[in-house]
Amino acid sequence: MLTAVANPLRLRVIAELAGGRVHVSELARRLGISRPLLYMHLDRLEKAGIVTGHLELSEDGKAMKYFELAPFELRLNADVIVATLRIGNHDAQNAHEAGELRDGQMKERDT
Numbered sequence: 001m002l003t004a005v006a007n008p009l010r011l012r013v014i015a016e017l018a019g020g021r022v023h024v025s026e027l028a029r030r031l032g033i034s035r036p037l038l039y040m041h042l043d044r045l046e047k048a049g050i051v052t053g054h055l056e057l058s059e060d061g062k063a064m065k066y067f068e069l070a071p072f073e074l075r076l077n078a079d080v081i082v083a084t085l086r087i088g089n090h091d092a093q094n095a096h097e098a099g100e101l102r103d104g105q106m107k108e109r110d111t
Contacts, residue, residue: 001050002076004050005048005050007041014069023065049070054067
């Protein structure tokens with residue numbers, strides 16, 4: 001959860017949703033960002049259990065996606081920070097190793 005709120009834009013999303021549920025297009029307008037970028041951040045917040053999204057049909061039959069805050073509490077202490085850093089370092093190591101593998105595979109093809 002800590003990594004989900006470690007981004008200033010995601011904090012702005014949380015602040016906007018504190019006033020109640022918002023249609024994704026309206027939320028994108030309020031934040032001044034594209035919907036694809038907003039969806040990326042909303043996905044991260046949703047996976048962390050901070051927001052929930054719901055599809056609803058408008059009167060004219062169009063599917064509309066609304067997001068709202070889920071009840072959450074963030075408790076921060078040294079243990080949480082250490083655990084978050086370990087997860088982040090583990091993910092970074094995996095990404096680095098995968099990058100080396102891809103680079104190695106590409107080098108083999110190039111030779």
